[in-house]
Amino acid sequence: MTLRLEQISHPQIIAALKTFVPSPIRSFVRRRNVESEKVALATARSTDRKLLNETLLPALSRGAGRALWVGCRAYTARYPTIIEACGAECWTTDIDPVAARHGRPGRHVTGDAKQIDALFAGMEFGTVFLNGVFGFGIDDVAGQDECIEGISRILKPGGLLLVGWNHDAVQDPERLPAMQKSFVRAAVPGCETRVRYDDVTHVYDVFRRAG
Numbered sequence: 001m002t003l004r005l006e007q008i009s010h011p012q013i014i015a016a017l018k019t020f021v022p023s024p025i026r027s028f029v030r031r032r033n034v035e036s037e038k039v040a041l042a043t044a045r046s047t048d049r050k051l052l053n054e055t056l057l058p059a060l061s062r063g064a065g066r067a068l069w070v071g072c073r074a075y076t077a078r079y080p081t082i083i084e085a086c087g088a089e090c091w092t093t094d095i096d097p098v099a100a101r102h103g104r105p106g107r108h109v110t111g112d113a114k115q116i117d118a119l120f121a122g123m124e125f126g127t128v129f130l131n132g133v134f135g136f137g138i139d140d141v142a143g144q145d146e147c148i149e150g151i152s153r154i155l156k157p158g159g160l161l162l163v164g165w166n167h168d169a170v171q172d173p174e175r176l177p178a179m180q181k182s183f184v185r186a187a188v189p190g191c192e193t194r195v196r197y198d199d200v201t202h203v204y205d206v207f208r209r210a211g
Contacts (some may be wrong), residue, residue, distance in 0.1 A: 002036075048202040051195065052164070053082065054130065056204065059162050059188040061086035064126030067095065070113050070155075071133045072102040079129075080104040088127065095137065114143050117150035127160045131204075135169030139197060145176045152182035157211040160186060166201045174205065183207040 057079060061067055067088040068077055080090040080103070092103035093111060100108050113133060118195040128151050134144050151161060161183060163173050173179055185193040186208035195204040 003029070047197055048164070048195075048200055048204070051191070055204075056162060056188070056192045057082045057084050058130075059190060060127045060129070060162055060206070061088040061090075064088040064160070066091065066123070066125050067127040067129065068120070068125045069104075069129045070094075070116070071131065071137065072096075072108070074098040074102055076156060077102040080107075082137070091120070091123075091125075113138060113150075114146045115150060116147060117153040123154060124156045125154055125159060126156055127162070128155055129162050129180050131162060131164030134163070134165045134173060139170070141171060141176070144170070145178045148176050148182075149178040152178060152209060155209045157209055159209045160188070161207045161209065163205045163207065165203055167196075167203055167204070168201045179207065182210055184210050 009189075017115070039092050061083045064083075065088060069076065069083065069090060069092045072092050072094040080092060083090040089107070090104050091107045091109065093109045093113065093116070094100065094103060095112050097110050100110055102206050109119050113119075113130075130147070130151065133147070138144050138147055155161060165173055172184075184207065186206045187193050188206055191206065193206050197203075
């Protein structure tokens, strides 16, 4: 008898995996999953994420109209809900197709943020959140400059850009040619234009699209 995939129950799949996948490999996968969950939990509870959740996301979402979150992971999955609770229409994007499950359902686009203006051609955003992307996916200066140049094309004049980066991983994004050409520093209620921490290397910068 031949079983179609949809006829196989979850317990049957698990049993099959136990039969064909060696125990050391199964143990390794379980450990990696546990480690990933611990990292995600620690990230979500860090000092810089607290500011993001409680201050930056609400402040930059109000009045945005349409907002874009770049880079999706398990610990970012609730951000679209926060953004939309503040009145903005949230879109998400990530280069990894698997990350779509952590994006905004129905408003997620898979693709390279270095071609972000092509991914969202014909669309305009009031706010773009670019947090934890530089140094963790877009690592070279040329790619970072290309990304900022693309953002400048989809962000409306006067729109806001949040850049979250780590000073031990990448150079200061304010020095990027595209940033100097198209953006100026901006202040939001309850937050400085640049926020640094003593306990983590993360930095938040808020910019406004010139013009």
